[in-house]
Amino acid sequence: MYHSKETVTGATAEICERIWLSIAEKRLRPGARLKEEQLAEIFDVSRARVRQALAVLESDGLVTIVPNRGAFVSEPGVDEARDVFHVRKQIEARVIERLIDRITDEEIQLLDDHLNNEREADQRGDTSAIIRLSGGFHLLLAELAGSSFLFGILRDLISRSSLITAIYRGRHLHNCGPDEHASLIECIRKRDKAGAMRIMQAHLQHVEDELDLTEEVPTTRDLRQALG
Amino acid sequence: MYHSKETVTGATAEICERIWLSIAEKRLRPGARLKEEQLAEIFDVSRARVRQALAVLESDGLVTIVPNRGAFVSEPGVDEARDVFHVRKQIEARVIERLIDRITDEEIQLLDDHLNNEREADQRGDTSAIIRLSGGFHLLLAELAGSSFLFGILRDLISRSSLITAIYRGRHLHNCGPDEHASLIECIRKRDKAGAMRIMQAHLQHVEDELDLTEEVPTTRDLRQALG
DNA sequence: GACTACAGAAATGTAGACAATATTGTCGAG
DNA sequence: CTCGACAATATTGTCTACATTTCTGTAGTC
Numbered sequence: 001m002y003h004s005k006e007t008v009t010g011a012t013a014e015i016c017e018r019i020w021l022s023i024a025e026k027r028l029r030p031g032a033r034l035k036e037e038q039l040a041e042i043f044d045v046s047r048a049r050v051r052q053a054l055a056v057l058e059s060d061g062l063v064t065i066v067p068n069r070g071a072f073v074s075e076p077g078v079d080e081a082r083d084v085f086h087v088r089k090q091i092e093a094r095v096i097e098r099l100i101d102r103i104t105d106e107e108i109q110l111l112d113d114h115l116n117n118e119r120e121a122d123q124r125g126d127t128s129a130i131i132r133l134s135g136g137f138h139l140l141l142a143e144l145a146g147s148s149f150l151f152g153i154l155r156d157l158i159s160r161s162s163l164i165t166a167i168y169r170g171r172h173l174h175n176c177g178p179d180e181h182a183s184l185i186e187c188i189r190k191r192d193k194a195g196a197m198r199i200m201q202a203h204l205q206h207v208e209d210e211l212d213l214t215e216e217v218p219t220t221r222d223l224r225q226a227l228g
Numbered sequence: 229m230y231h232s233k234e235t236v237t238g239a240t241a242e243i244c245e246r247i248w249l250s251i252a253e254k255r256l257r258p259g260a261r262l263k264e265e266q267l268a269e270i271f272d273v274s275r276a277r278v279r280q281a282l283a284v285l286e287s288d289g290l291v292t293i294v295p296n297r298g299a300f301v302s303e304p305g306v307d308e309a310r311d312v313f314h315v316r317k318q319i320e321a322r323v324i325e326r327l328i329d330r331i332t333d334e335e336i337q338l339l340d341d342h343l344n345n346e347r348e349a350d351q352r353g354d355t356s357a358i359i360r361l362s363g364g365f366h367l368l369l370a371e372l373a374g375s376s377f378l379f380g381i382l383r384d385l386i387s388r389s390s391l392i393t394a395i396y397r398g399r400h401l402h403n404c405g406p407d408e409h410a411s412l413i414e415c416i417r418k419r420d421k422a423g424a425m426r427i428m429q430a431h432l433q434h435v436e437d438e439l440d441l442t443e444e445v446p447t448t449r450d451l452r453q454a455l456g
Numbered sequence: 457g458a459c460t461a462c463a464g465a466a467a468t469g470t471a472g473a474c475a476a477t478a479t480t481g482t483c484g485a486g
Numbered sequence: 487c488t489c490g491a492c493a494a495t496a497t498t499g500t501c502t503a504c505a506t507t508t509c510t511g512t513a514g515t516c
Contacts, residue, residue, distance in 0.1 A: 012283055035467070046500055048276055051469090055240055055280040056287045061380075068468060068507050080376065087322075087377045094318050148308065149315045149388075152289070153381055239469095264498070274470050279499090296477050296498060 015043055015053035016060075023062060023073055024131050024162035034063065034071040062159055074163060078213045081164045085208045088157045091150060092138065092200050098145040100193045107144050111185050114140055118178040135162065137181050161207070168211040180206070243271055243281035244288075251290060251301055252359050252390035262291065262299040290387055302391065306441045309392045313436045316385045319378060320366065320428050326373040328421045335372050339413050342368055346406040363390065365409050389435070396439040408434070 019039075022028040034054065040047045054071045057063040064074045076084070114137055121129035135158045142151040180203045187196035247267075250256040262282065268275045282299045285291040292302045304312070342365055349357035363386045370379040408431045415424035 037467075047468095048279070048500070051276065052280055052283040056283050059284045059287060069509095070468065083375050083377050087375060087381075090322050094315075147311050147315060149311050149385075153315075157377075263496095275498095276470070297479095298498065 011045060011049055012052050012056065015039075015045065015050065016056055018043065019053065019057060020062060020159055020162075021128065021132065023166065024135075024159075025128060026166050028073050030073050030075040030163065030167050032073045034073065036071070060156055060159060062163060075167065076160065076164055078168075081168060081211065081213055084157060084160045084164060085204065088154075088161065089201060089204050091153055091157060092141075092204060093197055095138075095142050095145045095147075095150055095154065096196050096200055097193065098147060098150070099141055100188060100191055100196060102146055103144055103188060108185070108189055110144070111137075111140065111188065115178055115181055115185060118181065122178060131162070134178075134181075165207070165211065168213060239273060239277055240280050240284065243267075243273065243278065244284055246271065247281065247285060248290060248387055248390075249356070249360065251394065252363070252387070253356055254394045256301050258301050258303040258391060258395050260301045262301065264299070288384055288387060290391060303395065304388065304392055306396075309396060309439065309441055312385060312388045312392060313432065316382075316389065317429060317432050319381055319385060320369075320432065321425055323366075323370050323373045323375075323378055323382065324424050324428055325421065326375060326378070327369055328416060328419055328424060330374055331372055331416060336413070336417055338372070339365075339368065339416065343406055343409055343413060346409065350406060359390070362406075362409075393435070393439065396441060 019028070019034075023030075028034075036047050036050050036054070039050045039053075043050070054063055054065060058065045058071070061076075062074055063071050065071045114133070118130070118133045118137065121133055138158060139151065139155060142154040145151075180199065184196060184199045184203065187199055247256070247262070251258075256262075264275050264278050264282070267278045267281075271278070282291055282293060286293045286299070289304075290302055291299050293299045342361070346358070346361045346365065349361055366386060367379065367383060370382040373379075408427065412424060412427045412431065415427055
């Protein structure tokens with residue numbers, strides 16, 4: 001896996017991971033209801049652990065829990081979507097800053113290896129792997145930046161980005177292709193901080209530009225607002 | 229309370245809040261064991277809900293859960309402590325940037341009101357209130373910056389800062405006094421972005437400088453490392 | 457025909473009991 | 487007296503059953 005430190009304990013983390021992946025792959029649509037018993041059966045765990053996982057996912061913003069109603073996949077509005085991308089640009093800029101100052105040649109090799117995995121998955125058409133790896137590239141950068149805190153923030157941001165792209169972009173599924181990642185690696189190899197930051201900003205801007213954030217998407221739950 | 233949006237549902241959030249406050253007030257020491265049954269009795273809730281709260285706190289980094297062993301208050305090392313303050317300086321800088329651009333006079337009044345509350349608590353010597361309000365000032369800034377995401381990150385950062393100061397600073401209890409907050413407000417009132425950012429950086433640096441981050445504090449659990 | 461009230465179904469929230477595991481204390485051998 | 491095995495205790499992890507709440511479908515009334 002692409003994260004160095006598990007932030008949540010074993011079994012709970014696995015459930016969170018699988019639900020997150022399902023959301024990122026659009027297998028779970030925003031607003032979809034997450035029945036505890038159903039999840040417990042699917043993952044073959046107790047309902048208690050499902051509830052723990054849902055509580056964590058709620059604190060991550062991926063799931064919304066309504067008391068006595070149940071858990072639903074969150075439906076971030078356009079303002080929240082813009083907010084996420086705005087912050088993400090800031091955070092990834094800080095990651096690049098730190099990264100360039102301290103990365104070693106061996107670690108750059110890790111980036112190359114990751115990029116190869118991305119390309120292979122791209123050729124195979126392995127959607128699940130593409131999504132994991134394209135997000136994982138950014139997480140790897142954060143990990144190599146040496147700040148577990150930035151890593152955690154970025155992990156959260158990428159999860160939400162996946163959710164947002166699932167809502168506001170219809171055509172493509174993956175977040176970002178390997179090409180821009182390649183040119184970013186080249187800047188890092190040359191320790192070109194300004195260039196790397198410029199590419200990263202453009203890269204994230206491309207992802208954001210493909211979204212349609214002009215109008216609010218009617219939410220599944222707030223029918224009154226959607227149909228009023 | 230000082231947060232605009234609850235990220236976690238009702239009862240679970242309340243438990244997280246109370247545990248967090250206990251940690252910030254040093255009533256719960258780093259490394260302290262958190263027995264589920266005990267917590268359930270104290271908060272008068274079911275053990276299941278305590279487990280949910282602990283899972284959330286773990287994902288926030290305030291609590292460490294060891295399988296089949298239990299939950300403990302986290303004990304961040306010196307490198308993690310430096311990391312938190314480094315990121316916090318970056319995040320709070322972004323908060324100030326956004327804040328100055330969009331704050332209204334009415335909202336500045338909110339800052340003044342908050343400052344008055346801080347001063348009153350300071351005169352009363354109300355430790356619990358001082359801790360809540362001094363952190364709350366920074367959270368209010370994030371809230372007024374209009375980014376719920378930055379708010380969430382800062383909330384996390386402040387929690388960890390409290391934990392870190394609890395470990396690495398013996399003398400003072402509060403994180404930051406109201407005086408520097410006052411001069412920060414003055415810069416905001418004048419829309420002096422550069423000045424505000426300078427004061428904020430200095431403010432956070434003061435807090436960090438009072439910590440003793442030169443040597444690793446022996447952890448309660450890793451006795452082998454502490455006593456070896 | 458439309459609206460309200462009520463009953464049934466389904467899902468969540470909670471409590472309790474039981475099993476698995478780690479720690480602690482005790483006994484005995486050397 | 488020290489070390490190691492073993493039993494006792496305490497705590498976590500899990501499952502089951504039940505109470506509570508919400509949603510849905512139906513019947514009754516105007």
